[in-house]
Amino acid sequence: xxxxxxxxxxxxxxxxxxxxxxxxxxxxxxxxxxxxxxxxxxxxxxxxxxxxxxxxxxxxxxxxxxx
Numbered sequence: 715x716x717x718x719x720x721x722x723x724x725x726x727x728x729x730x731x732x733x734x735x736x737x738x739x740x741x742x743x744x745x746x747x748x749x750x751x752x753x754x755x756x757x758x759x760x761x762x763x764x765x766x767x768x769x770x771x772x773x774x775x776x777x778x779x780x781x
Contacts, residue, residue: 717748718758725754 724747
């Protein structure tokens with residue numbers, strides 16, 4: 715997928731915003747191709763959480779996956 719691969723170009727330094735991650739207590743640099751406000755690790759957690767919530771909604775609608 716890319717978002718969860720630290721070596722993916724979308725997680726490269728060129729995406730850093732010069733700000734710190736917005737997660738409380740995190741001092742890591744913010745910015746990936748998938749979001750300007752989170753560090754790599756917190757962005758992975760965020761996208762995984764979104765994916766899980768989307769899958770739960772799909773399951774409730776009677777479908778089996780995101781495709």
